[in-house]
Amino acid sequence: MRFAVISDIHGNRLALEAVLRDIDRNSVTDIVNLGDSLSGPLDPRGTADLLVSLGLPTIAGNHDRALVQATADTVPRFDRLAFETLSPEHFDWLRRLPPTRLFKDKVLLTHGTPKSDVDGWIETLADQVHLTLRDYDGIAARADGVTQSLMLCGHTHEPRSICLRDGRQIVNPGSVGAPGYVAAAPVRRAWQVGSPHARYAIIAETDFGWDVTFRNIPYDNAAMARLAADNGDTILAGAIAHGWIDD
Numbered sequence: 001m002r003f004a005v006i007s008d009i010h011g012n013r014l015a016l017e018a019v020l021r022d023i024d025r026n027s028v029t030d031i032v033n034l035g036d037s038l039s040g041p042l043d044p045r046g047t048a049d050l051l052v053s054l055g056l057p058t059i060a061g062n063h064d065r066a067l068v069q070a071t072a073d074t075v076p077r078f079d080r081l082a083f084e085t086l087s088p089e090h091f092d093w094l095r096r097l098p099p100t101r102l103f104k105d106k107v108l109l110t111h112g113t114p115k116s117d118v119d120g121w122i123e124t125l126a127d128q129v130h131l132t133l134r135d136y137d138g139i140a141a142r143a144d145g146v147t148q149s150l151m152l153c154g155h156t157h158e159p160r161s162i163c164l165r166d167g168r169q170i171v172n173p174g175s176v177g178a179p180g181y182v183a184a185a186p187v188r189r190a191w192q193v194g195s196p197h198a199r200y201a202i203i204a205e206t207d208f209g210w211d212v213t214f215r216n217i218p219y220d221n222a223a224m225a226r227l228a229a230d231n232g233d234t235i236l237a238g239a240i241a242h243g244w245i246d247d
Helices: 013-025 044-054 062-069 077-085 088-095 136-141 221-230 234-242
Strands: 002-006 031-033 101-103 107-109 123-126 130-133 150-152 160-163 169-172 198-206 209-217
Touching (some): 044 088, 169 209
Parallel strands (some): 002 031, 107 150, 150 169
Antiparallel strands (some): 160 169, 198 209
């Protein structure tokens, strides 16, 4: 088995297109998507059109869930552009996404953890400012009851591979379209990624376990940074432009 893992596109259509081209260049035909696909001040409608046409095995992230639960009075600012521009067909697609799913019976797909789409599996947000690695017990506890040898998660936008003592592996492919991790308003403080690239992972099953290759893909991030700024999010604009999240 060999496949690509994408996550946290956040409406960044140009980053997604660049990642899809790289996946094709690497002769990978299977792709799974870990959610948070559309929310953000970029191009939710164009991203949705592309994802719906691809028909990838996809799960819902916390922002996907928030979109389908929102009303015009309650929609968070980061989700508003998607809420206002997505079509009824796009919302139908979002509503059908499960919170978790199995891929080929061997791989568990989650957004945060098996039980929560807002809980970071590998990292935690310390002091509402910086992502830090969880201790081993905290990571392992979130894998209780999972029988698959490979568990995938997103949400924190941090590419990372962790092995448990029993040999099971947890992989976060990083974020396709939103570098770094920004805490919810009103905090708006975040870990700084230091790279503007579109990120994903290629994973292959071997006789000795799972081979994980993280990919950092350049694309026209300047165009997406301008779009974020034009839509009023200067924090994300900076992260997309140069990889650093400014206070």
